[in-house]
Amino acid sequence: MIVINDDIKNIELGYETSIALGMFDGLHIAHQKIIKKAVEWANKNNTKSVVLTFDKHPEEILFNLNQKIIMDNYTKARLIQNLGVDNLILLKTDLDLLNLDYKYFIKFICEKLKAKFIVCGFDYRFGKKAQGTASKLIELSKIYNYDIDVIDEVKIDNYKVSSSIIREKLSCGLIDEVNNLLGYNFCIYGKVEGGNRIAREFGYPTANVYIDDNLAIKNGVYITTTIVDDKEYKSITNIGYKPTFNHRGRVLETHIFDFNKDLYNKDICVKFKKFIRDEQKFNSVSELKNRIEKDVLLAKNM
Ligand SMILES: Cc1cc2nc3c(=O)[nH]c(=O)nc-3n(C[C@H](O)[C@H](O)[C@H](O)COP(=O)(O)O)c2cc1C
Numbered sequence: 001m002i003v004i005n006d007d008i009k010n011i012e013l014g015y016e017t018s019i020a021l022g023m024f025d026g027l028h029i030a031h032q033k034i035i036k037k038a039v040e041w042a043n044k045n046n047t048k049s050v051v052l053t054f055d056k057h058p059e060e061i062l063f064n065l066n067q068k069i070i071m072d073n074y075t076k077a078r079l080i081q082n083l084g085v086d087n088l089i090l091l092k093t094d095l096d097l098l099n100l101d102y103k104y105f106i107k108f109i110c111e112k113l114k115a116k117f118i119v120c121g122f123d124y125r126f127g128k129k130a131q132g133t134a135s136k137l138i139e140l141s142k143i144y145n146y147d148i149d150v151i152d153e154v155k156i157d158n159y160k161v162s163s164s165i166i167r168e169k170l171s172c173g174l175i176d177e178v179n180n181l182l183g184y185n186f187c188i189y190g191k192v193e194g195g196n197r198i199a200r201e202f203g204y205p206t207a208n209v210y211i212d213d214n215l216a217i218k219n220g221v222y223i224t225t226t227i228v229d230d231k232e233y234k235s236i237t238n239i240g241y242k243p244t245f246n247h248r249g250r251v252l253e254t255h256i257f258d259f260n261k262d263l264y265n266k267d268i269c270v271k272f273k274k275f276i277r278d279e280q281k282f283n284s285v286s287e288l289k290n291r292i293e294k295d296v297l298l299a300k301n302m
Pocket residue numbers: 194195196197198199200204206208221236237238241242243244245253254255278279280281282288292295296
């Protein structure tokens with residue numbers, strides 16, 4: 001998959017495309033439905049599939065909010081790649097982009113990205129003051145000569161599947177419900193970096209991945225599995241700031257069961273199954289070690 005992260009003015013593709021439009025935070029089942037349509041159309045019509053999205057949440061820029069997100073762009077890109085997409089375009093998101101007239105945005109999609117098929121969700125909005133809508137895309141399809149599909153609201157157990165509901169549930173540690181709405185196990189992809197090398201001394205080495213402060217996931221300890229080199233292992237994972245050590249920066253730390261290999265610089269994927277407890281400040285390393293022992297026992301027996 002080719003990933004383009006640039007200013008809209010600099011982007012142009014040299015072939016006809018089938019385009020999925022959306023923010024796609026979480027890649028939940030409705031998002032997957034939209035993207036799969038674009039991939040199917042591209043395969044049938046011998047064009048390339050494109051996911052066109054923003055590199056930052058528009059609300060963060062428009063309202064200067066510290067907008068919580070389900071996943072970072074790295075994880076999003078890996079999941080989109082797994083759906084068989086040819087190109088991921090992450091538009092550089094600033095006020096200039098968000099203030100573009102919606103007609104300019106459609107012109108860009110048709111002329112620079114050479115869209116022959118466009119698919120989006122029923123509530124997709126774009127352009128200045130969110131004036132661009134699915135019905136405007138339908139209207140303009142005759143002028144620009146592209147096919148269009150608009151995906152209806154998807155519901156599970158009477159819940160509307162939406163990124164904001166998933167964010168809310170993630171921030172409460174409700175992983176079962178999150179996984180149900182996503183249609184897969186919530187996961188974080190990242191590269192393993194070095195830490196303080198304390199954990200191996202007390203018997204629980206942890207692969208460290210530094211993560212965004214604005215990821216919605218609740219800090220704490222989770223039962224997980226970790227994928228290393230395409231193999232999936234059982235694991236236990238802490239997310240947070242390691243208050244026992246006055247650590248700076250938010251980190252995901254995963255201890256993989258029955259595993260003993262160097263993981264530095266490796267790309268891993270941690271899949272979340274269940275929240276066990278909040279992260280705590282312990283008075284000593286031995287208290288922390290005792291608690292981790294209990295967590296591990298619990299995780300192994302589940
Ligand atoms: C299962 C598990 C639970 C953890 N719980 C906490 C916790 O409650 N509080 C805390 O400060 N650190 C917690 N940690 C993180 C440890 O502090 C961390 O692994 C240790 O400081 C070693 O860091 P290092 O990888 O930089 O050597 C936990 C780690 C694991 C694997």
